[in-house]
Amino acid sequence: MSSSRAGHRAGRPHSETDGRPPSRTFLRTADGVSIDAVYDPGKVPHHTSRPLSGTGRTRSRHPVFVIAHGFTGDVDRPHVRRVASAFSAYGAVVTFSFRGHGRSGGHSTVGDREVLDLAAAVEWARGLGHARVITVGFSMGGSVVLRHAALHPGTVDAVVSVSAPARWYYRGTAPMRRLHWLVTRPAGRLVGRYGFRTRIHRRDWNPVPLSPAEAVPRIAPTPLLLVHGDSDGYFPLDHPLMLAEAAGEHGELWLEHGMGHAENAAADALLARIGDWAVSRAG
Incomplete structure (x- = not known):
């Protein structure tokens, strides 16, 4: 398992909760990468139950949303902060930058070892006292939350994957070719580094990681929601349909009319519906 270490405080406004401001730290993944992460306690009061053994803290009944951003995103991007703000109406929120993105260390493996980054964030969320953890991923992050739930069963209470691919090496659209x-x-990696603040690993995958479609059947019985826009310019509808077929009777698929790709295309109303679904399904 990964471990975390405290870093610096984020200079963000106070939330309407127990008076604690959002906090910022660096987490250490199981393979030693430093991950920039932010915790926001949310905009509704926290109600606690039993003590956490040996910590001096209590376990919160309030859920925590762990947000996995898309490729070239990071914790400080406006679209990531907007998503975090939307989910803070439903619970606490952990956001983080995947390896190679923003101020996190390492290099992006475009969805492979990023599972370790998410695992560190989920562990941190649990350590902060939340009994219910919900992962929500977008695009690359959508594939990561699926693979994380499959590879680390029982560590999360609900999974939401938005605009995710179903299979690797897809080049069927112009954005994916770019x-x-x-x-x-x-x-291209130079453009990624200096144009998008994303450092990309130069080596090919070896071995090729479990694909999202292969991961989905392993997620049950954890509640699963797949969300995809019918105007997605990156991954057409055969991707969510393939994921839904792999899920079988487990999970739900929402095909959103007029929606494009990932965080930028997720309207506030959709994020609210996802928040309602997640809180109702996470137990």
Whole structure:
């Protein structure tokens, strides 16, 4: 398992909760990468129950949302902060930058070892006293929350994957062809580093990680929600339909009319519906 260590405080406004401001720290993943993370206690009061053994804290009945951003995002991007603000109406929120993104260390593996980053964030959320942990991922982050739930069963209480691919190496759309150029070519990686603040690993996957479609059947009985726009310019509808088929009778699929791709396309009303679903399903 990974462990976390305290870092610096974030200079963000206080939330309407128990008076604690959002806090910022660096987490250490199981393979030693430093991950920039922010915790916001949320905008509704926390109600606690039994003490956490040996910690001096109590376990909160309030859920925590752990948000996994898309490729080239990071914890300080406006679209990530907007998503965090929307879910803070339903519980506490942990946001973090995947490896190679923003102020996190390491290099992006575009969805492979990022599972370790999410595992460190989930462990941190549990350590902060939350009995219910909900992971919500977008695009690359959507594939990561699926694989994390499959590879670390029982560590989360609900999973939401938005605009995720179903399979690897997809090049069927112009945006995905541009993304593959960014990842696979030296010139593309330079653009990623200096244009998108994303440091990309130069080596190919070895071995190729479990695909999202292969991961989905392993998530049950954890509640699962798949969300995809019918105007997604990156991954057409065969991707969510493949994921839904892999899920079988387990999980739900929402096909959103007119929605594009990932965080920027997720309207506030959709985020509210996801928040309602997650809180009702996480027990």
